[in-house]
Amino acid sequence: MYEIRIHSRGGQGGVTAAKLLALAAFRDGKHATACPFYGAERRGAPVVSFVRIDDEPIKVYSQIHEPDLVIVLDTSIMDVVDVLDGLRADGEVLLNSAHPLPGCNGTCRYVDLTGIALAENLVIAGSPILNTPVLGALAKMGVVTLPSAEQAIREMFTDERNVKAARAAYEELKV
Amino acid sequence: MLTIATGNKAVADAVKAAKPGVIAAYPITPQTEIVEQIAEYVTAGDLESRYVPVESEHSAMAACIGASVAGVRTFTATSSHGLLYMHEMVHWAAGARLPIVMANVNRALGPGWNTWAEHTDAFSQRDTGWLQVFVGTVQEAYDATLMAFKIAEDERVLLPMMVNLDGFALSHITQSLDTVEIGDFLPPYHLPHAIDTENPCGYGPMTGPADYFRFRWDIERSMRDARGVIAEVEREFAERFGRSYGPTEDYRCEDADVIVVAMGTLGKEAEVAIDRLRDEGIKAGSMRLRWFRPFPDLDLAGRDVVVIDRDYSFGFGGVVAHAIRSKTGIEPYSVIAGLGGQEVTYNDIADFVRNRRPGTETWFGVSDHV
Amino acid sequence: MTNIVERSVTNLSAIPKEEYLYKCTSACAGCSSSLCLRYVLKAAGPDTVLVVPACCTSVIQGIYPGTAMNVPVYNVAFAAAAACASGMSEAFSAMGRETNVIAYAGDGGTVDIGIQALSGAFERGTNFLYICYDNEAYGNTGMQRSGSTPLGARTTTTPGGKPTAKKDLDRIIAAHNPPYMATACSAYPLDLYKKVKKALSIEGPKFIHILAPCPPGWRYPTEKTVEMGKLAVKTGTWILYEREFGKLSISGPSRAAMKRPAPLEDYIRGQGRFKNLDPATLDLMRQQVRQNIERIAREEEGVC
Incomplete structure (x- = not known):
């Protein structure tokens, strides 16, 4: 079972990113679950979502304590949340960042999802949309296939710019 | 159709397939998505139900009671404090032998405020005369809700039924969901004691001990008969749709x-x-x-x-x-x-x-x- | 629904002979609310369902398996009448049926425990008629004070007289802007009959507030029950009016009474519940009656 933890702030689309990722994995023929962890938080507070992908039906409902992959949609969270907590020794990290961050080395990747969203003018209520471009980056990392990522985005959104943004992230991410 | 959905969406989709005449509900976390989704289906014309946006859960159940006895299929959804607030009418629905179906998204009870999963809310309705099933997956939430209408409305049962799903853990998790074409799985709603102004009856008037006691035994007799009906319906569901469940x-x-x-x-x-x-x-x-x-x-x-x-x-x-x-x-x-x-x-x-x-x-x- | 021609009834003999409330009720001797119900049902006719919360009518209809009612009566929990009627009305509408749904509730079930459901049903625009028959206390349980009990009235829970005024239910209802609302009194059955007819000819939430004097609760001899209602109107304590799409018109019996109201003492004197009323309370009651008359008169003139 492949376990992913997504860190974001309320309103940034982390919950939808988890759903999109599960849908893409599902379209790849895998079993997948997406589960947001809801606290009493409101817009702007750090939130976490969990995605599990497996070849077998998934019966686990508890939180992910030892993720294979950590995704950080807002690196400012790293000041207040230990995003690497429990990360497996062979685990990976994907940051929404234009630059590598100090202390985050090895299997830590970064891609400027915010810049990609802004370039496509993917903005809702003043916030760049991160949940669709991140799917492209995850496709590049091999978590899901690119066709399934695109299909999942089209199933949930009608605006084709979301697919373009995902492709841009796919191109930009270095692996 | 095979897709992915949350537990709440699955319940709403099952309700859409069951086509109740009246849905009366009040929002409460973590159930709200069910009634939001249903309201969307009704507004978009995908579901021809009357959606009654009541001002409380007590009224939600009261409105379901009125609609059910008038002669239409009814549904409501609630959770936690909402369930407790309607407690009086939960008893009333069973005593009135009305096959109302309710989704209850299990949640803890305050104080302090806590919106996460716990089963105390459902168990507080243990002695009301409602059938209660607890589900463990998104698919099962859908299947159990569909079956609930058939079981509750069976003339050997005629008792309301509660479908319980864990707050957030199941209501908000996304899993695969296979929705079905229900065909004639659900027969048209038929309530033998529905209101008929050409044959006026009194419903629930003052009742002496002897009759009252007999009515209570009738509920228990139906509860016992319900075991067989549940098995029948679960078997038919498995034959038609390929998914089988048991007690x-x-x-x-x-x-x-x-x-x-x-x-x-x-x-x-x-x-x-x-x-x-x-x-x-x-x-x-x-x-x-x-x-x-x-x-x-x-x-x-x-x-x-x-x-x-x-x-x-x-x-x-x-x-x-x-x-x-x-x-x-x-x-x-x-x-x-x-x-x-x-x-x-x-x-x-x-x-x-x-x-x-x-x-x-x-x-x-x-x-x-x- | 009834058309305009059918509602024009000018004398009691024109009221249908059909009875929907039989003579075998369990009502108290001199009960005015059962008298009201008789006329309400005559006006509504057989394609009617009555929704009754806990109140005197729960008892008046008789004990299972007997019933004094010749229309379906749905008995429901105390706070639930308006909500239950909401669901019923929606269901009938969904089935294409035009059955009248009438909630018939006492004052406790309306102004106190049932007011939330009532307010919700009116805000939602439910197509039904809500009738509150008001005997100004919890009569069914032996006369405890309700929010509708008037200032100074002794009940079993206000043995020294109620220190606060009667809740102004009608202004609460008016704030929902219903298409039709009216007051009525058991002593004026023709007026009540016409108002029920008119209410049922209108789509949406309708409200009728009936003052229903209660011999055991108000402590007056049973044979005075009609007289007590007349005195309530003649003294201006109870004003008969209707408000159709926001336009208020004062009903005949009150029109005269408001110009020259009978002394309040005429109404109070015969009721044991107002025994030993202190002069200050009586004075306050007079002021309230006067203010009420002035307010209603101003509204009809279009001044307020």
């Missing part, structure tokens, strides 16, 4: 020395714990209790039993542990866990089995073997 979901129980009994999502998580324990050579199995009312007969003889209660009856014990004890005579190891959404993993459940002490009670993470 419990048993996992690796055949040769088990110890069986974990749990409900809802913890009952599914327990299956992962069982696999781990089996790998260690411990012959463990799990029994996810689906039906709470009518309470099924359980085959647990000769085994150790670990009961996980996501509830508590203060001054007495875990509600499920007590039910197991009184129904089977077995003294279980009673674990109280997951209250207010407490995190309980398959590793924890495996530990409950390893450290079991039948006859004692443990408040997980708080107080052991008390």
Whole structure:
């Protein structure tokens, strides 16, 4: 079972990113679950979502304590949340960042999802949309296939710019 | 159609397929998405129901009662405090023999405010005369909601039914969902005692002890008959749609020395714990209790039993542990866990089995073997 | 629904002879609310369902399996009448049926425990008629004070007289802007009959507030029950009016009474519940009656 933890702030689309990722994995023929962890938080507070992908039906409902992959949609969270907590020794990290961050080395990747969203003018209520471009980056990392990522985005959104943004992230991410 | 959905969306989709005449509901976390989705279906014309946006849960159930007896299929959804607020009408619905279907998204009760999973809300309605089923997956939430209408509306039952799903853990998780073309699975709504102004009757007037007592026995008789109806409907559902359910979901129980009994999502998580324990050579199995009312007969003889209660009856014990004890005579190891959404993993459940002490009670993470 | 021609009834003999409330009720001697119900049902006719919360009518209809009612009566919990009627009305509408749904509730079930459901049903625009028959206390349980009990009235829970005024239910209802609302009184059955007819000819939430004097509760001889209602109107304590789409018109019997109201003492004197009323309370009651008359008169003139 492949376990992913997504860190974001309320309103940034982390919950939808988890759903999109599960849908893409599902379209790849895998079993997948997406589960947001809801606290009493409101817009702007750090939130976490969990995605599990497996070849077998998934019966686990508890939180992910030892993720294979950590995704950080807002690196400012790293000041207040230990995003690497429990990360497996062979685990990976994907940051929404234009630059590598100090202390985050090895299997830590970064891609400027915010810049990609802004370039496509993917903005809702003043916030760049991160949940669709991140799917492209995850496709590049091999978590899901690119066709399934695109299909999942089209199933949930009608605006084709979301697919373009995902492709841009796919191109930009270095692996 | 095969897709993915949350538990809440699955319930709303089943309601859409069942086409109730009237849906009356009031929002409450974590159930709100059900009524939001239904309101969207009604507004878009995908569901031809009357959506009555009542001002409280008490009124939600009262409106369902009025609509049901007038002669249409009805549905509502609630959770936690909402369920408790409608408690009086929950009794009324069963006493009035109205096959109302309600989704209850299990949630803890304040104070303090806590919106996470717990079963105390549903168990507080234990003695109302409602059928109660607890589901463990998004697919099952859909299937059980569809079946609920058929079971409740069966003339041998004519009692309301509650479909319980764990708050957030199931209501908000996204899993695969296979929606079906229900065809004639649900017959048209027919209530033998529906209001007929050409044949006026009094409903629920003052009633003396002899008649009142007989009416209560009628409820229990129907509750007993419901076991057979449930089995019939679950069998028909399996034949038509290929998914079968029973009073419990048993996992690796055949040769088990110890069986974990749990409900809802913890009952599914327990299956992962069982696999781990089996790998260690411990012959463990799990029994996810689906039906709470009518309470099924359980085959647990000769085994150790670990009961996980996501509830508590203060001054007495875990509600499920007590039910197991009184129904089977077995003294279980009673674990109280997951209250207010407490995190309980398959590793924890495996530990409950390893450290079991039948006859004692443990408040997980708080107080052991008390 | 009834058309305009059918509602024009000018004398009691024009009221249908059909009875929907039989003579075998369990009502108290001199009960005015059962008298009202008789006329309400005559106006509504047979295609009517009555929704009744806990109140005197729960008892008046008789004990199972008997019933004094010749229309379906749905008995429901105390706070639930308006909500239950909401669901029923929606269901009938969904089935294409035009059955009248009438909630018939006492004052406790309306102004106190039932007011939330009532307010919700009116805000939602439910197509039904809500009738509150007001005997100004919890009569069914032996006369405890309700929010509708008037200032100074002794009840079993206000043995020294109620220290606060009667809740102004009608202004609460008016704040929902219903298409039709009216007051009525058991002593004026023709007026009540016409108002029920008119209410049922209008789509949406309708409200009628009936003052229903209660011999055991108000402590007056049973044979005075009609007279007590007349005195309530003649003294201006109870004003008969209707408000159709926001336009208020004062009904005949009150029109005269408001110009020259009879002394309040005429109404109070015969009621044991107002025994030993202190002069200050009586004075306050007079002021309230006067203010009420002025307010209603101003509204009809279009001044307020």
